[in-house]
Amino acid sequence: MKELDIAGVTVKLDDEGYLVDSSQWNEDIAKGLAKESGLELTDKHLEVLKFLRDAFNAGETLTIRKVGKSGIVDIKTFYKLFPKGPLKLASKLGGLPKPTSCV
Amino acid sequence: MGTDEKKPLEKVCIICAKGNLEDVMAALIMANGAVMEGIEAKIFFTFFGLDGITKKQMNKLHTATVGNPAMRMPGGLPFPTLLGALPGVEAGVTAMMKKGMAKLDVPPVDEFLEMFTAGGGEVYACKLAVEMFGLKKEDLWDDVQGILTVGEFYEMCDGDRTQIIFT
Numbered sequence: 001m002k003e004l005d006i007a008g009v010t011v012k013l014d015d016e017g018y019l020v021d022s023s024q025w026n027e028d029i030a031k032g033l034a035k036e037s038g039l040e041l042t043d044k045h046l047e048v049l050k051f052l053r054d055a056f057n058a059g060e061t062l063t064i065r066k067v068g069k070s071g072i073v074d075i076k077t078f079y080k081l082f083p084k085g086p087l088k089l090a091s092k093l094g095g096l097p098k099p100t101s102c103v
Numbered sequence: 104m105g106t107d108e109k110k111p112l113e114k115v116c117i118i119c120a121k122g123n124l125e126d127v128m129a130a131l132i133m134a135n136g137a138v139m140e141g142i143e144a145k146i147f148f149t150f151f152g153l154d155g156i157t158k159k160q161m162n163k164l165h166t167a168t169v170g171n172p173a174m175r176m177p178g179g180l181p182f183p184t185l186l187g188a189l190p191g192v193e194a195g196v197t198a199m200m201k202k203g204m205a206k207l208d209v210p211p212v213d214e215f216l217e218m219f220t221a222g223g224g225e226v227y228a229c230k231l232a233v234e235m236f237g238l239k240k241e242d243l244w245d246d247v248q249g250i251l252t253v254g255e256f257y258e259m260c261d262g263d264r265t266q267i268i269f270t
Contacts, residue, residue, distance in 0.1 A: 061208070063208045064139060064218065064222070065208050065210055065214075065218060066208065068218065068221075074221065075217075075218055075221035075222065076221040076222075079138075079221065079222050079223065083141070084141030085139060085140050085141040086139070086222075087139060088139075088140070101207075101208070102132060102136055103132060103135065103136075103207065103208055103209050103210075
């Protein structure tokens with residue numbers, strides 16, 4: 001467990017860096033978490049994060065395929081925006097738990 | 104750190120030599136799962152596995168209903184081999200498999216290959232098997248990166264954090 005001060009808020013991260021309390025998430029938190037991963041978030045990044053959060057909160061299992069069909073980015077762009085494991089990184093920056101899907 | 108240092112996998116090279124729906128799918132799931140984790144991945148399709156990247160066959164792969172002792176009726180009763188030989192049974196079982204996979208958001212073969220390559224995965228065909236089956240480059244899926252000899256494929260499998268997986 002690790003604590004981090006982002007935009008005046010103290011957030012708790014688990015051992016792998018995922019936000020413990022998903023309800024604390026907002027764009028500033030996302031940007032702060034991204035900085036930790038050495039990433040600068042654009043509007044496109046944020047759009048993807050919001051899509052993932054909405055899908056997750058609707059009870060869906062998140063998959064890369066769903067992101068590809070979202071109309072926001074194609075799969076190639078998704079990999080470019082969130083390099084080295086896009087679904088994991090995007091879940092992390094979106095304040096969501098570690099993804100559980102294999103596809 | 105010292106001896107506790109983790110050495111994560113950096114590359115997986117997967118060899119797909121069988122053309123049953125589930126064999127090709129297993130190779131694709133393992134390979135795509137690697138690129139999802141940021142691990143470099145390559146698939147080498149050989150022998151009947153070539154059906155998985157042959158345009159005419161790739162979306163018509165079947166599950167074998169004969170000689171597959173792990174296959175059971177819905178509900179768990181044994182599935183007699185003779186039943187599997189009846190016309191239409193293999194098609195029906197295959198349709199059920201596909202439905203089950205679609206439910207878990209597993210795409211059909213062509214789309215799965217596209218997902219895999221979009222993530223940086225690479226797809227190769229075995230030269231010997233391509234020649235043996237009398238196939239040409241244009242018979243294969245358009246994004247097959249090359250038709251390689253075994254030696255050429257092994258050259259690509261360098262690195263001390265690389266695993267070769269035969270499915």
